[in-house]
Amino acid sequence: APEPAPAASAAAADAPALVPIPGGPEAAGVRGPAPEGLYQALGEKAGIAALMGDMVDRALKDPRIGPMFENSFKQMRPQALKDSLAAQICVLTGGPCEYEGTDMKYAHAQLKIDKAQFNALVEVLQDAMDARGIPFTQQNRLLALLAPMHRDIITVR
Numbered sequence: 001a002p003e004p005a006p007a008a009s010a011a012a013a014d015a016p017a018l019v020p021i022p023g024g025p026e027a028a029g030v031r032g033p034a035p036e037g038l039y040q041a042l043g044e045k046a047g048i049a050a051l052m053g054d055m056v057d058r059a060l061k062d063p064r065i066g067p068m069f070e071n072s073f074k075q076m077r078p079q080a081l082k083d084s085l086a087a088q089i090c091v092l093t094g095g096p097c098e099y100e101g102t103d104m105k106y107a108h109a110q111l112k113i114d115k116a117q118f119n120a121l122v123e124v125l126q127d128a129m130d131a132r133g134i135p136f137t138q139q140n141r142l143l144a145l146l147a148p149m150h151r152d153i154i155t156v157r
């Protein structure tokens, strides 16, 4: 049989089994040094936890992506996802946290996320940051850390 195309969805039946990268900076998506001051600008651990809690609550209410989160919450507590996201953002922004989830490719492999859904979550995050009064320049620094993850998260072209 011919090899599957490299761009084939990770969830495709004939794709090689995906091995999770469990925990640590690599799983969190760290690619370099954290931008100076970003962790503080987001309000440190408590501010980041509140931001991620609000982002997930807003995502649930968004008709474009809410159903995907609803579906995951049949298996997992919303608070567990909020905690994992908060740990990831803490690590990415240079805070004193440990990320214990899996890497972004593995975490989203089954979800069939397309570009529009990825952009919808970015919008939801921007709204959550606006609501907390996080300055625009700091918002953009966080978004710049997350943007490259689209390659691992979007599996539907």
Ligand code: HEM
Residues within 6 Å of the ligand: 065, 068, 069, 072, 073, 075, 076, 081, 084, 085, 088, 100, 101, 102, 103, 107, 108, 111, 113, 117, 118, 119, 121, 146, 147, 149, 150, 153
């Ligand atoms: C840069 C963008 C994104 C980041 C940084 C991110 C981050 C994460 C993290 C850290 C987890 C938890 C992994 C674990 O604990 O092992 C997760 C899971 C999840 N993400 Fe994302 N995500 C992103 C984009 C998206 C998008 C666009 C969607 C849907 C529209 C989405 C839906 C979900 C869902 C539903 C889960 C739970 C998966 C499950 O059921 O196990 N994510 N994400």
